[in-house]
Amino acid sequence: MAFNTMGSISRQAHKRQWRLVLLGCTALVAFAPAKSMAQQVENRDPGIVLDTITIDGKDDDSKSIVATKTSSGSKMATDILDTPASVSVITAKExxxxxxxxxxxxxQYTAGVSTDFYGSDDRFDFFKIRGFDAYTYRDGLPLxxxxxxxxxEVYAYDRVEVLKGAxxxxxxxxxxxxSVNYVTKKPKSERFGDAYVxxxxxxxxxxxxxFGDNLTTDDTLSYRLTGKFKDADGEYDYSRDDEKFFIGGLTWRPTDMxxxxxxxxxxxxNGVPGSGGHPVGSDFKRSRFFGEPDYNFRGTDRNTVSVMFDHNFGNGLSFNSNARYSDAKTDFGYAYISKTPTDGSTIAERSFFGNExxxxxxxxxxxxxxxxSFSGIESRSLIGVEYNKSSSSNDTxxxxxxxxxxxNPVYTGGPVDLPLxxxxxxxxxxxxxxxxxxxxxxxxxxATVGLRNDWLDIGQRNRLQNNALDEENLSEFTSRVGLTYRVxxxxxxxxxxAESVAPPTIGLKPEQGEQYxxxxxxxxxxxPALFTASVYDLTKNNITVTDPITSNPTTVGEVRVRGLDLEAKSEITDSFSLMAAYSFMKSEIIENGIAGGEGNRLSFVPEHQGSLWANYKIAGSGHRGDMTFGLGSRYIGSYYFDNTNTTKTKGNVVVDASFSYEFIDKSTFNLNVRNLFDKKYVAYGGFGADFYNPGREIAVSLRRTW
Incomplete structure (x- = not known):
């Protein structure tokens, strides 16, 4: 299937001109009349072994908020400075x-990323990058x-890498x-540990x-065990937020290669999906619950086995492979306010909604x-194959x-027989x-070039229509080209x-995107610091929009987001660190579709958002240990709740804070407060109920590291 299917000849010509400019720049560099480039390619000395770049070789994500390398830019571990894309890394320390x-x-403190726009709805991870739902990966494999x-569960990961753009x-x-790539915690070739309550x-x-350690004296076999157990409620009545998580790993290093x-x-x-919303225009406490206690659940069970293999053959040749098997089951059910009356009545209509x-x-x-390396040119080549097989069921x-x-709410109990x-x-x-x-x-x-072809075979049976089978076989080709200059x-x-294509919904065209x-x-x-600035023009065709209540997909034709991302992460001194981010996003529906009009802004896409986080450490003296104070602020600009641009929220500022005191060597008291001033606003609404943003949350911890 051809990737580029634009609707106007002039737009196609414009995009071809951009490609020619980028490819032309690459060609000019490749064939510039420098003496080191004009020579014929010479055979490489087989005795030379090039150093392999590894993330673990330089970055220690537990000791710094500044990362210098990433694998999200090309699946090859690369200096962030050498990656022709905007990349943000949230390390374990951050x-x-x-x-x-x-x-x-x-x-929440990453440029170009918006969160919390579904308020107290706790069913999924809700976030967008540059105005679009993001796709997630774990160790480079799709989730x-x-x-x-x-x-x-973020405690499972050493870092979270955010690659922005198509x-x-x-x-x-x-x-x-x-895209967001989670990097799994793996065993280290040293003894270490962390525990907290x-x-x-x-x-x-x-x-x-x-914690983890070596099982052998020669570092050939190491282990790591990680766990988290939580018993908690949500911020509203009749809620719960319980969790059991465990991860264990073994690493075998038979040779240095x-x-x-x-x-x-x-x-x-074992949680709940959300509060069920509040009547539109009301101002109840977040704790007020208008759902049904007997039908209010959100369950998750997942088992995963991951295998990672690396071998260096020497002379610049290496092989890497990742594999993962997972089996997951989820469900939820709740009652929510579906309509707030406008005639002065205080009786709200509700609906039941469930999923397995x-x-x-x-x-x-x-x-x-x-x-x-030859004739003054350094080359890194990667060729890969991927196979992905999934089988899923979904009942709504x-x-x-x-x-x-x-x-005066009176609860009536869960549904006796909820329609499928x-x-x-x-x-x-x-x-x-x-x-x-x-x-x-x-x-x-x-000069960076990437090419990929995906073949997708999809089959879906509809149990409500006598197991009717719909099938699609697609072939999608994508490319990217980039040029970086180390000033x-x-x-x-x-x-x-760069180009993108999203997994299609049967019956709908695949979503296709491209970005300059x-x-x-x-x-x-x-x-240690990294300062980045980028401007982009991002277009997406055949965009599919999922209704957050019914989960039914619709399309809105073609949309565009043009924007600016600014980000800084720095450890200016041993005592002071600073993170700052700002994003401007100008979104527009270019071609009208089912869910919005031409010229309107995309829903849940603020034009402006920014954040600032500062940490200051006062070194210990005498019997007093180190004290660290942290203060952060997040600004979320105004955004619409729907593509018709009929209702919206205003801009809001939320403040977070932290404090840490090392009362014994490597033992700390930690205090974290989210939404310090308990700022309250409607994060989502417009369909019959209002959903507030998360309220103030205080956590006190005792932590021991070794």
Whole structure:
């Protein structure tokens, strides 16, 4: 299937001109009349062994908020300065420093990422990148869209990598706004440990541990065990937020050139999907509950086995492979306010909504990487294949619920027989082949090219229509090209063009996107820091919009987001660190569709948003240990609740804070407060109920590291 299917000849010509400019720049660099480039290619000395770049070799995510390398830009571990894309990394230290307990909280201080726009709805991880739902990955292997999936446990990961913009040539089918890659905690070749106990708001009681060591004296076999157990409530009545999580891994290093890691993890959650909303225009406390206590549940059970293999053959040739098998089951059911009366009545209509789903998935990715140097040109080549097989079921229930008097609520119990409105069984097989090529000229110019083709075989049976089978076989080709110039050892500028294609819904066209981006990055050598700025023009066609209540998909034709991202992460001194981010997003529906009008803004996309977080440490003296104070502020600009642009929320500022005191060597007292001043606003509404943003949350922890 041809990727580029634009509706106007002039627009096609414009895009071809951009491609020619980028490809032309690459060609000019490749064939510039420099003496080191004009020579014929010479055979490489077989005795030369190029150093392999590894993330673990330089970045220690537990000790710094500043990352210098990433694998999300090309599936090859690369300096962030050399990556022709905007990349943000949230390290383990930053996650702990800010006390992030969810993916949404982890991403809240990242430029271009918006969160919390569904308020107290706790079913999924809700976030967008550059105005679009993001696609998520774990160790480079696809997990899927967070909307409709299960909520990830951030304590399982060493870092969270955010790749902004269209780029299906790296990880495969994805949305054009960007991707989030979670990097699993793996064994280390040293003894280490971390353990904590936490108590706090909403009756929260929690313990966690993360430790590992070598099992042999020669570092050939190491282990790591990580766990988290939580007993808590939500911020509203009749809620719960319980969790049991465990992950264990073994790494075998038979030689310095080979490693094999096997990781098993189990995630069990027993929670609730949300508050059910509040009457439109009311101002009740967040704790008020208008759902049904007897029909209010959200369950998650997932078991996962991951295998990671790496082998360096020497002479610049290496092989890497990741594989993962997972079996997940989720369900939820709740009653919500579906209509607030406008005639002065205080009786709100309600509906029941429920879902049961399961997914069994096996995915494997193998890639061969070759690094060489000839005639002043450094080359890194990657060729890979991926196979992804999944089988899932999805049952959706919906029906009317008894109305409720919101001034004196009386609960009536759960539904006796809730109608099944949708029941599908889906199987999908995806095969892909991809190549990535980096060429570095004169130690300054880096040309990057990526090509990928995905073959998708999808079959879906509708149980409500006599198991009627719908099938689609698709072939999707995507490409990207980028050019980076290292102005100095500390600064680089880049320009790139990238394409994306999202997994289709049967009966709807695949969503296709493309992005033009230019940016600059600065990484001083005087202190750990990374400053980035980028501007982009992002277009998406055949965009599918999922109604948050009914989960029915519709399309809105073509949309565009043009924007600016600014981000800074710095450890200016041993005592002071600062993170800052700002985003401007101008979204527009270009071609009208079912769910919106031309010229309107996209829903849940603020034009402006920004954040600032500062940490200051007062060094210990005498019997007093180190004290660290943290203060952060997040601004979320005004956004619309729907594509018709009829209702919206105003801009709001939320303040977070933290405090840490080392009362004994490597033992600390930690205090984290989210939404310090308990700022309250309607994060989502417009369909019959209002959903407030998360309220103030206080957590007190005792932590021991070794």
């Amino acid at each position: 996650l702990q420093q800010r006390g992030a307990q969810s993916v949404e909280q982890a991403l 899927g869209r967070p909307f409709g999936g299960l909520r990830e 780029n299906s040539t790296i990880f495969g089918v994805s949305d054009p706004g960007g 936490t108590g706090g708001s909403n009756s929260r009681k929690e313990v966690g541990f993360d 080979t490693s094999l890691t096997v990781v098993f993890d189990h995630l069990h959650r 789903s399961s997914n069994e998935n096996f995915v494997i990715d193998g890639r061969l990487q070759y690094e060489a 229930y919906f029906g009317r619920a008894p109305s409720i008097e919101w001034n 409105i949708a029941s599908t069984r889906t199987k999908q097989n995806t095969k892909a082949v991809y190549i990535q090529q980096d060429l570095t000229f004169a130690d300054r110019f880096i 100095t050892d500390e600064m680089s500028v880049y320009a790139s063009y 981006e230019v940016g600059v990055k600065y990484q001083p050598t005087a202190f």
